[in-house]
Amino acid sequence: MSDNSVVVRYGDGEYTYPVIDSTVGDKGFDIGKLRAQTGLVTLDSGYGNTAAYKSAITYLDGEAGILRYRGYPIEQLAERSTFLEVAYLLINGELPSVDELSVFKNDITQHTLLHEDVKNFYRGFPRDAHPMAMLSSVVSALSTFYQDSHNPFDEKQRNLSTIRLLAKLPTIAAYAYKKSIGHPFVYPRNDLGYVENFLRMTFSVPAQEYEPDPVVVSALDKLLILHADHEQNCSTSTVRLVGSSQANMFASISAGINALWGPLHGGANQSVLEMLEGIQASGGDVDSFIRKVKNKEDGVRLMGFGHRVYKNFDPRAKIIKAAAHDVLSALGKSDELLDIALKLEEHALSDDYFVSRSLYPNVDFYTGLIYRAMGFPTEMFTVLFALGRLPGWIAQWHEMIKEPGSRIGRPRQIYTGVVERDFVPVEER
């Protein structure tokens, strides 16, 4: 048997499809001619066996706990790089030189302000609007303000949209938070770094300037790096699919934000907090909660432990665990929920039931704790995920649009409905 092709036997025919090599990880086979040759289509629920694209951006191996952006291990990037540098790397393929980084940072800094009329959108939203709905709406609305950068095939326009999105999303996110608590919007300040600026726009009020703690800034920068890309996940695939119709970048990213809003995708770190609140509401007894988990009692769900992709350990959780403890001790907050979380963590790391099932605290567990300690309400957690994922979405959008022979994404179906029947006027039914 050859290992460079796959043979499909169907009816009397035998059809050969070429194997497509990867540099590392899953190989595939190209079934581009399958339907024409056999009359068959493939059915693959959730696309779990379907490579949507060849991609050179992110490699992950769930069994081995490997995550690399453009070949660089996530551990090295989280430890030694910065979020903006990682954004540059993901989008451009290489780490920037000193000059390239300085131009990139400066461009982003110059675009952090929102058009004053954008504030009217926030005025229109109800006060209890979910910040993810505000985030996706305002990003979509950016396409009405920046009609000079819609053409996906013009490199200058692509790059301008890229800078505008990276620069404005923290402002959009902070305004969404301000709207939800009825505080005045805080304008960006160009003398601050990306993360400091976001924290200040979020937490300062006219009556009280906000001094970000360097430990908090560093932890948030790391968290954004850890979330910056995860290859063809649901929101990224959404960005690519919408972008494949040649819709502009704002429209594509807005769709990705909506995909991330779903509880099966971006909601995991919020579920961790809801679990902790559940434990607190029932008296804060961690031992009894753990007993219920082990007895698999109805309605008791352990959130933030183990991972669907990372079977043995989550490389991102290893990195962020230390940062989580740094932030908690730097902020020195006494908080019953955080105490419950730390007890739960201690249990999980020492209890054989958890260890043998690989139910280790995952990235969402620590992320939820850190965001809570920083003072973010749970509704903002997914917004922070979106801030982190933005460069990944943009990078994947660029790769898709620049791929020679890139086509509109247009799956097939297997029709299972009524074959044919005649229309009957309403009076005769």
Add this chain to the structure above:
Amino acid sequence: MGFPTEMFTVLFALGRLPGWIAQWHEMIKEPGSRIGRPRQIYTGVVERDFVPVEER
């Protein structure tokens, strides 16, 4: 009818809306419905070490 060209796609959306809603209902009611999460064939650099910006 007097519609400007920018409105043509809006009219398309008006027409397509019931189809989108019907397909959304079918998807969400499907037993065992899963999150759409395709795979990829990775063709990039396998592994390399980080170099600090001053040394690039």
